[in-house]
Amino acid sequence: MSTQPAPPPGHDCDSCAMQEHLVQMGIILDKWDYVIALAGNPNVGKSTVFNALTGLKQHTGNWPGKTVARAEGGFEFNSKRFKMIDLPGTYSLLSASVDEEIARDFILFGRPDCTVIVVDATMLERNLNLVLQILEITDKAVVCLNLMDEAKRKGIEVEHRTLSRELGVPVVPTSARNKDGLGLLMRTVAEVIQGEIKTSPRRITGNKELNHAVDTLIPMLEATYPDLPNTRWIAMRLLDGDYRVRQALERGELSRMGMTVTETVG
Template structure:
């Protein structure tokens, strides 16, 4: 039986760890990510006869690799390529939390937006139209209360459908100025072939244009070296020519 790898991402204090504990119970263990002091939490659970491994990524506000936590979270989504990424948002601070969600949507199509603390939001008179949000973001949106186990079955059913291709997503992608979009297209057209379609080319183009040198080195390490080509000054040689 195959095991589905699931990433759990979110800002700090969104109830992400509560959801992790709710899903995995006692079937979990912790340690450190290789070469990092960042805690690695992993657990397992079953649903509808399916086996899942859930990786609780460090709570972060962005995935730009400005800290060890951000680097770990970003690298897992890009290089380990989980079967799905659940992004946990705080229903009472939705606008602030959406920043991370939009970054994840740039990186992978296999995303579920999980709006937690929905009971707290309702107490404050906050109403969230999950169906409209799903249409806007192009991915499933599920409202839950991890603490009270409300909406968990719907979340798991949605996860099952997503990993089996029964849900087709069209993730929202940020649109930038005309100049930036033209630069993205130019770089993206080159790197699609360079990385053999293994990684999200638009996201990589954005990171290259932003001069993310550390990511460039990691991409080199994860790619079979191609004769006569190297990456310098933040852009592949083939892109620069």
């Protein structure tokens, strides 16, 4: 069943497929099967993807204790219910800005079932920095290669299959403003979540000393914090002197990823 109007004649097949299987739920979502985080640099089309999938009604509020806006919404795709969180746009996950902290904490400690990393196909080089940082944290990720219409207009070709092989996660070309590619994006996300697509993200391979230090720290972290996600990444950040990660560990903040919500109808 679909709440969508019939697609216009000659419309891209993939969008049509999406309209067959997508039911926008907006805020009407009390139970869900999976949580998806939407990450990416500023201005790459995250909210456009979010709005196309969830519809116009959405929860907006602030992240706990922060003045940074948080939007979440829901949709049903192929009979599974997805809750989607639109993360703040960031260029990195490593520096001390509040936006970066929020995006990083959610991907790491919020443990989404999949992180969709939206990138601008016309500025790939700049965008890949964040992609690689996110792939250090999670292996459940799909790259949404957005603004493909703009890339085409500018004569930029992106070999998305090669990019996918290099990154070790699926890369799906989209033009979110025209809703092109979003059906394939969601099918791919569902297959990654359900383990039908195996990912193998590209990770930094450190030198002998670094690896030794990381291998020494990991069992200590696991013994002290049994539920900690991705101890390898946390060990690397601690060795790098990351104050925020150290503070989060010491304060036991790792599971406090709730939110304050006010309802708006956009």
